Amino acid sequence: MAVLSTPRSAVQLASKGTPVREHLFRTLLIASLVVAFIFMVALLSYVFVEGWPRLDSRLWENMPSIRNPDIAGAQSAITGTLWVISLTGLFTLPTGIAAAIYLEEYADKTRWYNRVIELNIQNLAGIPSIVYGILGLGIIARTLGLGFSVITASLTLGLLVLPIVIIASREALRAVPPSIREGSLALGATQWQTISRQVLPASIPGIATGSILALSRAIGEAAPLLMLGAVSFIRFNPDGIFASYTVLPIQIFNWISQSREGFHVLAAAAIVVLLVILLLMNSVAIWLRNRYQKRW
Amino acid sequence: MPNVTVRGPEAPRTIESLDPVFTVKNLSVFYGDYEAVRGVDMLIGNREITAMIGPSGCGKSTVLRCFNRMNDLIPGARPAGTIQYHGEDLYGDHVDPIEVRRRIGMVFQKPNPFPKSIYDNIAYGPKVNGVKGKMDDIVEEALTKAALWDEVKGKLKQNALSLSGGQQQRLCIARAIAVKPEVILMDEPCSALDPIATTKIEDLMQELAHDYTIVIVTHNMQQAARVSHRTAFFTAEVDDAGVRHGRLVEFDETSRIFTNPSDKRTEDYITGRFG
Numbered sequence: 001m002a003v004l005s006t007p008r009s010a011v012q013l014a015s016k017g018t019p020v021r022e023h024l025f026r027t028l029l030i031a032s033l034v035v036a037f038i039f040m041v042a043l044l045s046y047v048f049v050e051g052w053p054r055l056d057s058r059l060w061e062n063m064p065s066i067r068n069p070d071i072a073g074a075q076s077a078i079t080g081t082l083w084v085i086s087l088t089g090l091f092t093l094p095t096g097i098a099a100a101i102y103l104e105e106y107a108d109k110t111r112w113y114n115r116v117i118e119l120n121i122q123n124l125a126g127i128p129s130i131v132y133g134i135l136g137l138g139i140i141a142r143t144l145g146l147g148f149s150v151i152t153a154s155l156t157l158g159l160l161v162l163p164i165v166i167i168a169s170r171e172a173l174r175a176v177p178p179s180i181r182e183g184s185l186a187l188g189a190t191q192w193q194t195i196s197r198q199v200l201p202a203s204i205p206g207i208a209t210g211s212i213l214a215l216s217r218a219i220g221e222a223a224p225l226l227m228l229g230a231v232s233f234i235r236f237n238p239d240g241i242f243a244s245y246t247v248l249p250i251q252i253f254n255w256i257s258q259s260r261e262g263f264h265v266l267a268a269a270a271i272v273v274l275l276v277i278l279l280l281m282n283s284v285a286i287w288l289r290n291r292y293q294k295r296w
Numbered sequence: 297m298p299n300v301t302v303r304g305p306e307a308p309r310t311i312e313s314l315d316p317v318f319t320v321k322n323l324s325v326f327y328g329d330y331e332a333v334r335g336v337d338m339l340i341g342n343r344e345i346t347a348m349i350g351p352s353g354c355g356k357s358t359v360l361r362c363f364n365r366m367n368d369l370i371p372g373a374r375p376a377g378t379i380q381y382h383g384e385d386l387y388g389d390h391v392d393p394i395e396v397r398r399r400i401g402m403v404f405q406k407p408n409p410f411p412k413s414i415y416d417n418i419a420y421g422p423k424v425n426g427v428k429g430k431m432d433d434i435v436e437e438a439l440t441k442a443a444l445w446d447e448v449k450g451k452l453k454q455n456a457l458s459l460s461g462g463q464q465q466r467l468c469i470a471r472a473i474a475v476k477p478e479v480i481l482m483d484e485p486c487s488a489l490d491p492i493a494t495t496k497i498e499d500l501m502q503e504l505a506h507d508y509t510i511v512i513v514t515h516n517m518q519q520a521a522r523v524s525h526r527t528a529f530f531t532a533e534v535d536d537a538g539v540r541h542g543r544l545v546e547f548d549e550t551s552r553i554f555t556n557p558s559d560k561r562t563e564d565y566i567t568g569r570f571g
Binding site: 108179180183184188190193197198 | 421
């Protein structure tokens with residue numbers, strides 16, 4: 001070991017003093033994380049403390065009231081949210097997954113129209129949600145004549161999150177190694193058999209995670225629904241897809257706009273309910289991902 | 297000459313009496329405008345092991361993937377010339393590639409079991425091909441033929457990915473056998489395996505050659521010498537326009553390729569002077 005025997009090497013191996021830049025960079029990274037974390041904790045503790053007096057069964061057993069905050073509840077908004085989000089999923093998941101399968105497994109990427117479609121899906125994911133509200137109002141509510149109903153809201157929110165579902169599903173499909181497709185095709189399986197029996201089952205965890213996150217976004221949306229009749233004062237649960245409705249984000253917005261303090265407490269309590277529904281959906285996504293995660 | 301064992305006992309029949317499974321005539325393969333392999337002529341004998349050897353990028357895998365039309369999956373890939381399977385044009389208009397792949401199985405370089413149970417891996421092929429009959433028997437028979445049954449019979453419901461690399465590759469062979477093909481193509485089946493697993497696969501190939509026609513692409517010359525009846529030596533050559541093409545240099549009985557090659561390039565390759 002000629003190198004180690006020379007005295008110079010000892011100098012080379014010694015520390016060059018405190019790496020200030022290393023520390024600085026590390027601190028900067030941690031600080032960025034802390035900013036996000038502090039705001040999240042502040043938000044959560046604020047709404048929780050504020051809404052605590054009204055976090056009881058009145059919230060989901062009673063209907064909204066503009067006269068008395070003590071007897072007002074959010075039942076119609078909670079059921080409305082559940083109706084809208086279920087129908088959104090029913091509409092957007094099959095459509096989005098099917099579109100992803102086409103783009104990932106069938107589309108010839110050398111064709112210009114497939115590249116145009118791909119590019120536009122990326123762009124669609126970035127369009128402000130209020131624009132989708134206008135689209136829903138013009139085409140779904142008026143032209144198709146579906147009016148201000150649960151189905152109009154679901155179709156509009158479905159369109160809004162469709163690009164997210166497509167992008168997430170494509171990534172999940174792409175994560176399935178090509179060797180699995182080759183192995184299946186080499187056994188005389190058709191392309192559809194290969195997709196339905198090998199590729200799709202293997203990509204379910206990724207698709208499910210992405211889909212639930214997309215629906216989580218839809219559940220918190222208020223802007224497009226402002227244009228689609230959700231602002232009306234609703235004291236009944238939806239009884240079908242053509243019923244009038246309201247949803248939690250809109251109900252929260254309504255209560256916060258009231259002047260009386262009691263309604264602000266109610267709004268905070270409703271925010272907690274909305275957050276709980278969101279966290280439940282995200283937990284399901286994480287559980288699905290861990291449960292069915294595949295390693296190749 | 298390197299010290300290699302050349303498969304001896306049963307001398308192959310003459311090339312005329314081969315009863316060829318595949319007859320390849322003037323085959324070229326294009327990827328778009330690029331001619332990857334040019335002018336290949338060879339015969340694949342019935343129930344023989346044919347080895348394709350040569351340096352990287354000489355087109356041997358490309359040719360192998362024509363035999364079960366796996367090249368169809370690569371956009372822009374197209375063959376010219378003819379490949380006949382028992383006298384029928386493999387690329388004829390009426391030929392269904394799905395049907396081709398059912399009869400001509402394939403084992404890949406990296407073991408690629410499906411992320412399912414051992415049982416489901418074997419049962420998948422017969423199922424998609426609509427095979428009737430007792431699936432348990434089909435699975436046992438295939439695993440037995442692939443010399444894997446004794447090792448896995450107690451854990452058929454276990455995930456196939458829990459097996460060792462060598463076991464996974466034999467599972468892939470069993471999976472191919474389960475659809476009762478006539479030919480098994482193997483694309484460097486041992487290159488990801490250790491020597492002991494390699495020996496097991498080689499023994500298995502010898503065994504399978506009684507019932508199946510096997511075509512194997514290998515980087516390992518000793519492997520070709522040990523297992524095959526006939527050997528095709530490919531190389532890559534630059535033409536007058538400066539473009540590289542894969543070419544078939546020599547196709548003969550394995551014993552002759554390794555002891556008395558007729559082409560200087562073959563001799564240089566097998567003695568280790570290039571490649």
